[in-house]
Structures are given as structure tokens and as C-alpha cells.
Amino acid sequence: MRKLLMATAAIMGATGGLAYAQTPANPSQGQLAAPYGAGPANWNNNNAWGIANTPSGSAAAGPLSTIYAPNVDAVPAPGTVVIRLNGRVEAELAGTFSNLNNSYAPGYKLNPVGISSYVRLYPGFDGLAANGLRYGASVEIRENFYGSTTYTTTPPGGNSSTSGNISAQTLFVRAAFTYLATDQAGIVRLGQGSGVLSLFDNCIFTTQCWDAGLGTLNGAGIADVGPSNASIPFVWINQAAAEVGNNKIVYLSPQFFGLDFGLQYAPSEGNAFSNASGSNPLYAAPCVAAGPSCINLSSGNDASRWYNQVGGGLRYQQNFGAVDFKVYGFGETAQKDNLTTGPYVKPSPTSGTAAIRYDNLAFYKAGTAITFANFTAALDYIGGAVNGQLQLRPTGGANMNAVLPGLTYANGPIVAGAEFGDIWSQGSQQLTGLTQRHEYEFALGGSYKLAPGVQLVGEYQYAYRHQSGFNFATNEPGNPSNPGNTVNAQTQQILFSTVLTW
Numbered sequence: 001m002r003k004l005l006m007a008t009a010a011i012m013g014a015t016g017g018l019a020y021a022q023t024p025a026n027p028s029q030g031q032l033a034a035p036y037g038a039g040p041a042n043w044n045n046n047n048a049w050g051i052a053n054t055p056s057g058s059a060a061a062g063p064l065s066t067i068y069a070p071n072v073d074a075v076p077a078p079g080t081v082v083i084r085l086n087g088r089v090e091a092e093l094a095g096t097f098s099n100l101n102n103s104y105a106p107g108y109k110l111n112p113v114g115i116s117s118y119v120r121l122y123p124g125f126d127g128l129a130a131n132g133l134r135y136g137a138s139v140e141i142r143e144n145f146y147g148s149t150t151y152t153t154t155p156p157g158g159n160s161s162t163s164g165n166i167s168a169q170t171l172f173v174r175a176a177f178t179y180l181a182t183d184q185a186g187i188v189r190l191g192q193g194s195g196v197l198s199l200f201d202n203c204i205f206t207t208q209c210w211d212a213g214l215g216t217l218n219g220a221g222i223a224d225v226g227p228s229n230a231s232i233p234f235v236w237i238n239q240a241a242a243e244v245g246n247n248k249i250v251y252l253s254p255q256f257f258g259l260d261f262g263l264q265y266a267p268s269e270g271n272a273f274s275n276a277s278g279s280n281p282l283y284a285a286p287c288v289a290a291g292p293s294c295i296n297l298s299s300g301n302d303a304s305r306w307y308n309q310v311g312g313g314l315r316y317q318q319n320f321g322a323v324d325f326k327v328y329g330f331g332e333t334a335q336k337d338n339l340t341t342g343p344y345v346k347p348s349p350t351s352g353t354a355a356i357r358y359d360n361l362a363f364y365k366a367g368t369a370i371t372f373a374n375f376t377a378a379l380d381y382i383g384g385a386v387n388g389q390l391q392l393r394p395t396g397g398a399n400m401n402a403v404l405p406g407l408t409y410a411n412g413p414i415v416a417g418a419e420f421g422d423i424w425s426q427g428s429q430q431l432t433g434l435t436q437r438h439e440y441e442f443a444l445g446g447s448y449k450l451a452p453g454v455q456l457v458g459e460y461q462y463a464y465r466h467q468s469g470f471n472f473a474t475n476e477p478g479n480p481s482n483p484g485n486t487v488n489a490q491t492q493q494i495l496f497s498t499v500l501t502w
Contacts, residue, residue, distance in 0.1 A: 081127035081136075090214065091117040092224075092457075092497035099490050100227040100473055114225045119143050121171075132182055138193070140175040175244055186253040192271060194244050196262035196313050197365065199252060200328050201238040205367030205380045207406025208239065210417025212447040212455040212499040215239075217404075217421055221443065221461040222493050229472045230491040232439045232463050233389035235402045235423055236365070236380050242390040247271050248309070258318040266309040268296035299338035302354040304392055304429075306334040306361050313365075324371040334361035336392055347394060347432040349469070349477040356429050358392035359385045363400065374411045380404040387426045397426035398436040409446075416446030427467045430477045437467040447499070457497040465489040 076082045094114050101110040124138035146168035177191030203209040207216065214220040218240055223231040237243040248266035274295040275287035287294035292301050313330030336358050345355045363384035370377050386400045387393040393400070406419030420442050427437025445459030465472055469480030471487040478485025 076126055076128040078128050078130045078132075081125050083125045084123065086122040086502060088120040088122075088213070088499070088501045089117070090212075090497055090499045091115070092214075092495055094221070094225050094493055094495040096222060096226040096491065096493045098222075098227055098230045098492075099488070100230050103473070110227070116225055132184075134181040134183075134187070135179065137178045138175065139173060141171050142174050144170045144172050146170075174241070184254065186251060189250045189252075190248075192245065192247045193250075194239070195248060195250060195264045195266075196252070196311055197237060197330055198239045198243055199250065200262060200313060200315050200330070201367065201380075203239070204326060204369045204376065205328065205378050206236055206238045206404060207376075207378050207380075207408055207417055207419040209410075210408045210415045210446055211443075211459055212415075212457050212497070213501075214457060214459070214495075214497060214499065216417070216443050216459075217419060217441055217461070221459060221495055222463050222491050226491055226493060227489075229475050230463060230465070230489045232421070232423065232441050232465060235386075235389050235400065235425070236382050236404050236421075237390055238380070240389060245270075246309070255317075258316050259314065261312065261314045263312045264310070268307050269305065269309075270295040272296065297337060298335070299340040301339070301341040303337055303339040303344070303356060303358050304353055305337040306392055307337065309334040309361070322372060325368075326370075327368040328366065330365040332361065332363055332365075336360050347396075347430050349430050349479060351430050353429045356432070357395040359395050359397075361386060361390070361392055374409055376408045376410070378406050378408070380406075387429070393426055394429045394432040397429070397432045398424065400425045413449035414446065418442075418444045428470050428477045431467065431469055431480065434480050435468040435470070437465070437470070439463070439465045445495075453501050455499045455501075457495070457499060459495045459497070460493070461495070462492045463489070464491075 092115070094116070095112050096110075096114065097112050101112060103109070120143070121141040122138070123141070124136060126134070126136040128134055173192070175191075175193040177189050177193035179187055179189045181187035203213075206218070208218055210216070211220070215223075217232075218234040218236075218238075234240045246266050246269050248264050250262065250264045252262045253260045272295070276285045290297070290300075294300075296307060297305065298307055309332065311330065311332035313328055315326070315328040317324075317326045319325070339355055339357075342355060344357050345351045347356050363382055363386040365380070365382045367378065367380040369379075381403050383401045384399060385393045387397060388400075400423075402421065402423040402425070404419060404421045406417060408415065408417040410416075421440060423437075423439040425437050425439075426432060427435075441461065441463040443459060443461045445457065447455045447457045449455050466488045467486075469482075469485050470477050471485060472489035473487045480486070
């Protein structure tokens with residue numbers, strides 16, 4: 001019996017070895033065995049040279065500038081294409097503590113502890129023709145969440161099974177664009193995707209590199225799992241959805257002695273397919289004739305919309321010995337819609353927002369970043385006729401003035417950082433001429449690369465929102481002379497996350 005058991009164990013061991021070693025992974029079956037690359041290549045080919053990042057990638061720029069280093073993402077050889085399907089999964093545990101956790105409606109209170117998960121997919125391809133033409137397309141797919149799947153809000157109501165969350169979580173397209181480029185002429189991108197600001201700033205100027213891409217102050221942390229009125233919109237807009245989400249044409253020039261420039265144009269705030277394509281063939285198209293459901297209106301019933309967005313900027317990057325220096329400037333404008341379905345109204349706490357007079361969108365941005373000895377000090381600024389995140393400023397309202405200083409340290413598997421945002425804006429349109437909004441926020445933390453494609457993140461955030469006469473609990477303006485109408489939003493959060501990329 002003992003001999004039989006030993007023989008059986010030997011056979012099983014040999015069989016197991018054969019099972020692992022008999023054949024390599026089969027690409028035709030969707031399998032691939034290869035060393036880990038650079039991770040998600042959603043911003044691949046930002047420029048004409050087929051590299052994944054726009055910073056210089058020099059030794060002086062340090063590890064921060066080579067997170068997506070040149071030629072780590074595969075670059076096609078002449079006459080070939082590289083097909084990509086990168087992805088990202090993040091799962092996090094957060095404690096969010098806010099004065100909005102206790103509702104103005106008696107009896108409601110939020111559990112401050114939450115666990116969340118998120119998936120993103122980045123399909124695309126890059127090609128290089130024999131004549132030097134670079135071309136390709138990229139798509140970014142993200143996950144949607146629907147908050148009312150496990151309960152009903154109409155009496156008698158009742159909690160339902162958690163299985164409802166599964167079917168309610170859907171996928172959506174955040175970006176879909178094509179590009180053509182040559183080393184000599186630059187790159188042209190067409191479709192839904194980043195504008196010049198996001199392409200100029202690969203997370204450096206706005207200090208977004210230190211938390212493994214969660215987003216720092218840009219749509220992460222408090223904005224992810226906290227009460228929505230406690231979250232401060234990322235007004236600097238680099239990599240924000242408001243800057244990425246509409247369809248546009250973007251041109252980036254080649255670099256000349258450290259200088260390059262970019263131009264962009266978008267006819268509306270959305271996708272022209274929205275005018276004539278219904279979501280279901282059984283339903284009529286939304287824009288059967290000029291009307292309120294058309295995406296590209298230049299006049300109508302909502303004066304807060306804008307169209308014909310035009311922007312341009314200049315960037316300079318250079319190494320001075322052991323110091324890497326970067327700076328950029330950018331300006332953007334867009335025309336306002338004309339209100340033609342009714343009269344304009346004077347702003348007041350009860351006026352609504354669609355019929356208030358607005359100014360054309362017109363803002364300016366600038367940023368600088370200096371890297372030395374693995375430290376990067378950065379500063380980003382936005383100002384002008386803009387209100388919040390890429391919204392029109394009401395006529396007579398206060399200008400935007402927002403500054404974002406930050407510091408990042410990158411050394412081996414460790415990246416740490418801190419940033420502080422201070423924002424003055426008009427805020428509530430109905431309170432134009434009465435009060436303006438002041439918001440500030442702070443983030444501190446870092447990430448550790450545990451293994452290729454595996455990063456651990458720890459982060460602390462604090463946010464404060466104030467405008468006299470505005471109630472952030474109900475998201476409504478009131479009479480500024482009545483102190484009871486002012487309810488500020490004050491929030492802090494501690495977050496731990498695992499981020500896996502391929």
C-alpha cells in the first residue's frame with residue numbers, strides 16, 4: 001500500500017508539472033504571459049513621438065516624471081500596430097466625517113465607514129505606417145453606480161436585496177478619440193477626450209501623481225464616498241470630467257528647444273450624436289427640431305449653457321543640471337447661450353438659474369513645477385470669468401481666483417505628497433451681488449508599490465465650504481441677512497486603498 005501511495009504521488013507530481021509547463025499562454029484564447037509594463041495606457045501617445053508621457057523623462061526630472069516612462073508602453077514598429085487592453089481595479093476603505101452626515105431632515109444619519117470598489121478599462125491601439133504616420137484610437141470605460149437600488153423612497157417603502165446593486169452597476173464611455181501624428185508636424189486628436197490642459201499636465205502641475213491615480217483632490221476621497229454637497233468641485237479642471245467629457249479637436253505641436261503649444265475647439269458641451277440618436281430605436285430622437293433637448297443650442301431656454309469653446313496654451317520644459325523645470329500658460333473662452341424663450345430675471349434666492357444673465361466663459365491658467373533630488377514643488381492657478389468647474393459666471397458676479405500648491409516626493413516604490421487648494425468664486429448664481437463663495441481643501445498621503453501592478457495607498461483629506469446665505473445641507477440659497485440660512489460644509493476623511501493595474 002505504501003508503495004502504491006508513493007507511486008501515485010509521483011505520478012500526480014509529474015502530471016502537475018506537465019500541466020504547468022506543457023504550453024505557454026495562448027493569445028488567441030485571450031491569454032498573455034509577459035513581464036509587467038507601465039500599467040494603464042489611457043493617455044498613451046499624448047504627443048507625436050509615440051511615448052506615454054509628456055514630461056521630459058530625464059534623470060533630473062526624477063521618478064515622478066517617469067511614472068509612465070518613454071517606451072515602457074509598447075511603441076509600434078513601422079508597418080505594425082500595438083493593440084492594448086489595459087485595466088484598473090481599485091478597492092478602498094474610508095472613514096468620512098462631515099457635518100452633513102447628520103441630515104437637516106430629522107432622523108437621518110450616515111454611517112461614516114464605507115467600502116467601495118471601481119473598475120476601469122482602457123482598450124485602444126497605436127499604429128506606425130512605413131511613411132512615418134502615427135495613428136490610433138483610445139477608449140476609456142468606467143463604472144456607473146446607482147444609489148437607490150437597495151431601498152425605496154416612497155412610503156411605505158422597504159429595503160430590498162443587495163443583489164439589486166449588481167444589475168444597476170453599468171459601464172459608460174468616458175473617452176473615445178482617434179489621432180493622427182508625425183514627429184515633424186505634431187498630433188491631432190478628434191473625439192471625446194482630454195483638452196490641451198489635461199495633455200499638458202500629466203498630473204505634475206496639479207500634484208495628482210502621489211496617490212496611484214485615485215485623483216487626490218480631483219474627484220477622489222471625499223468626492224467618491226462622502227455626501228455630494230461636502231465635495232468641492234476640482235476647479236483647476238486638468239484631468240477632470242468637465243474638461244474631458246465633450247467632443248473636441250485638439251492639436252499639440254512638436255517640441256522646439258523645450259517649447260510646444262496646443263490648440264483646441266469644441267462646438268458644444270457634448271457629443272453631436274446626442275442630437276439625432278435616441279437611446280432606444282423605439283423612442284424618437286431627442287432633437288427632432290431646434291428645441292430644449294438639442295445639445296448644440298446657441299439660444300433657447302437656458303442661459304447658463306455655453307458653446308464654441310476655444311482654447312490655446314504654451315508650455316516650456318527644460319533641464320538645468322540636476323534641476324528639471326516646467327511651466328505653462330493657457331487661456332480659454334466660449335460663447336454664452338442667448339435666452340430667447342422668455343425674459344431675463346434679476347438674481348435672487350428664489351430666481352432659479354436658467355434665466356439669469358451670464359458672461360461669456362473666459363479664463364486663464366498657469367502652472368509651474370520644479371523637480372530636484374526627487375522632490376517636485378508645483379503651483380497651479382486659474383482665474384477669470386468662470387464659476388466653479390467650467391461654468392459660466394453670472395453677470396456682475398465675482399471672478400474665479402483659485403490656487404493649488406503641492407509637494408511630491410518619489411523614491412523607488414514610495415511616492416508621497418501633499419496639496420492645498422484655496423478657491424474664491426461667485427458660487428451660488430442667485431446670490432450674485434450679495435455674497436461670494438470661499439472654499440479650501442487639503443490632502444496628504446502617499447502610495448507604496450508592493451509589486452508590479454500593485455499599489456497600496458493611504459490618504460487624509462479635509463474640505464471646507466462657505467458662502468453667506470447658502471445652505472450646503474439643502475444646496476439652496478436663502479436671505480444672507482438671516483444667519484440661519486447659512487450652513488457650511490466641513491468634512492474630513494481617512495482612506496486606505498489597493499490599486500491594481502495591468
